Amino acid sequence: MPYNLRSKVVTGGVQRSPNRAMLRAVGFGDEDFNKPIVGVANGYSNITPCNMGINDLAQRAMAELKVAGAMPQVFGTITISDGISMGTEGMKYSLVSREVIADSIETVCNGQSLDGVLAIGGCDKNMPGAMLAIARMNIPAVFVYGGTIKPGHYNGKDLTVVSAFEAVGQFSAGKIEQTELVEIEKRACPGAGSCGGMFTANTMSSAFEAMGMSLIYSSTMAAEDAEKAESTAKSATVLVNAIQQQILPRQIITRKSLENAIAVIMAVGGSTNAVLHLLAIANAAEVPLTIDDFETIRGRVPVLCDLKPSGRYVATDLHKAGGIPQVMKMLLAHGLLHGDCLTVTGQTVEEVLKDIPTEPRADQDVIRPWERPMYAQGHLAILKGNLATEGSVAKITGVKNPVITGPARVFESEEACLDAILAGKIQRGDVLVIRYEGPKGGPGMREMLAPTSAIIGAGLGDAVGLITDGRFSGGTYGMVVGHVAPEAFVGGLIGLVEEGDSITIDAPARSLQLNVPDAEIERRRAAWQPPKPRYTKGILAKYAKLVSSSSVGAVTDLNLG
Ligand SMILES: CC(C)(O)[C@@H](O)C(=O)O
Numbered sequence: 001m002p003y004n005l006r007s008k009v010v011t012g013g014v015q016r017s018p019n020r021a022m023l024r025a026v027g028f029g030d031e032d033f034n035k036p037i038v039g040v041a042n043g044y045s046n047i048t049p050c051n052m053g054i055n056d057l058a059q060r061a062m063a064e065l066k067v068a069g070a071m072p073q074v075f076g077t078i079t080i081s082d083g084i085s086m087g088t089e090g091m092k093y094s095l096v097s098r099e100v101i102a103d104s105i106e107t108v109c110n111g112q113s114l115d116g117v118l119a120i121g122g123c124d125k126n127m128p129g130a131m132l133a134i135a136r137m138n139i140p141a142v143f144v145y146g147g148t149i150k151p152g153h154y155n156g157k158d159l160t161v162v163s164a165f166e167a168v169g170q171f172s173a174g175k176i177e178q179t180e181l182v183e184i185e186k187r188a189c190p191g192a193g194s195c196g197g198m199f200t201a202n203t204m205s206s207a208f209e210a211m212g213m214s215l216i217y218s219s220t221m222a223a224e225d226a227e228k229a230e231s232t233a234k235s236a237t238v239l240v241n242a243i244q245q246q247i248l249p250r251q252i253i254t255r256k257s258l259e260n261a262i263a264v265i266m267a268v269g270g271s272t273n274a275v276l277h278l279l280a281i282a283n284a285a286e287v288p289l290t291i292d293d294f295e296t297i298r299g300r301v302p303v304l305c306d307l308k309p310s311g312r313y314v315a316t317d318l319h320k321a322g323g324i325p326q327v328m329k330m331l332l333a334h335g336l337l338h339g340d341c342l343t344v345t346g347q348t349v350e351e352v353l354k355d356i357p358t359e360p361r362a363d364q365d366v367i368r369p370w371e372r373p374m375y376a377q378g379h380l381a382i383l384k385g386n387l388a389t390e391g392s393v394a395k396i397t398g399v400k401n402p403v404i405t406g407p408a409r410v411f412e413s414e415e416a417c418l419d420a421i422l423a424g425k426i427q428r429g430d431v432l433v434i435r436y437e438g439p440k441g442g443p444g445m446r447e448m449l450a451p452t453s454a455i456i457g458a459g460l461g462d463a464v465g466l467i468t469d470g471r472f473s474g475g476t477y478g479m480v481v482g483h484v485a486p487e488a489f490v491g492g493l494i495g496l497v498e499e500g501d502s503i504t505i506d507a508p509a510r511s512l513q514l515n516v517p518d519a520e521i522e523r524r525r526a527a528w529q530p531p532k533p534r535y536t537k538g539i540l541a542k543y544a545k546l547v548s549s550s551s552v553g554a555v556t557d558l559n560l561g
């Protein structure tokens, strides 16, 4: 039976003869018209180490798809590098690139009536971008992660790119010499692969493994190891089976599997970005999920893994210790994972995990035993209050002072804030406010890794708070609250804060509050003028018009119907 179930492009009789003529030019023979046509969304780019090994994986996937009886058709998807654009105006394109990737995969797969898609990505937005498209289209699909980078080494310590960001703060605070800063820069990124801690890329790949849209163990493999290519080949075989069986993404991406992904992200200590991306994926899959669901799951799931940014180990260490399947099995054994969710293999989560022990191995301390977690509850909290009536996202574990009330130090951009930190103008007890960096205001919610790392490097990590309507890197930690919604640009209270106002971040109470009388707030609100958009042409201008609040995932196709 022909697999071109979606359209009759190649089986549609004489009318389709011209379509077939073109396919013959790209290598189709008579018998190939009876095979499924599978897109390979190739995120290859030498712009960033995260994506530079992906072409080899795409080639391997193509070869294996052919062996499994499919006709692969490769097309390129774009990426930007968060690490390289970090701290620049270019970072505004990062979250935008998520939509571009989603739109490009949807455009090619639907435009060409493909029977399935194997998407390969590396840098942070590649993962959610691909999954948004997969959830929208609902054609059989598998996600292949390009793999994590191995750690660099200096003075007996493991390095990641975040070490280089923190070294800037250490240097500015006079804690290290410039020679040391340069050594760290040279050694932080020793090869191919996405940033090595449990930062955003590794968080999202882990989430997809937990959701059943990627093969087990695949999200923590090193980009440069042979098993990455082997797992890619296996993904191709699994996808062809999914096409034959018509296993569809929306059978896999369900409310329950998104809850599994959230539970795993809490257990591994993942990035704040996961909140934004999983809300967006739920919207694309038409699954009900709200920002408050993260708080509910956080309350019952412990942080089990000792991973960077705030912990000790990197993703390759987690892999050696048993990887995401070990974490999932522990959650399953303690009733915190839905075992009946379908995976792309056709097996349920419980079936996939059946041979994995319920406790981690004793010869490692990356994954803690159940009785000795890093933290009894998850680290990604949803804070609300007059400053964030729709919600905000904070990393609340690992900070010594979970409550801070301090004077606001207001910055209208990330650059202004970084300059103040590096110039030593921030005092212990200050609450830094970085605003007009939201989905519409930035636009694009830049990741504030440079200021948050400079704070850590300057030794102020436990002494100051920081709130923003922008985002954070997966490498950020400390008393930081991002995704503050509503954002300043649309009139959110964060835009009305004045220098010296008292702000309280209360992590245990999950509250974010401006301590200014209501009458004064109303006076300021009446005087507030919406600012002019920063961009009036091109993609940033289009994005700013369409994008939703971060509290519902910063998506560009909400309520368009
Ligand atoms: C550069 C990083 C560390 O990859 C960052 O973009 C993240 O979000 O994790």
Ligand SMILES: [Mg+2]
Residues within 6 Å of the ligand: 082, 124, 200, 447, 472, 473, 474
């Ligand atoms: Mg990032």
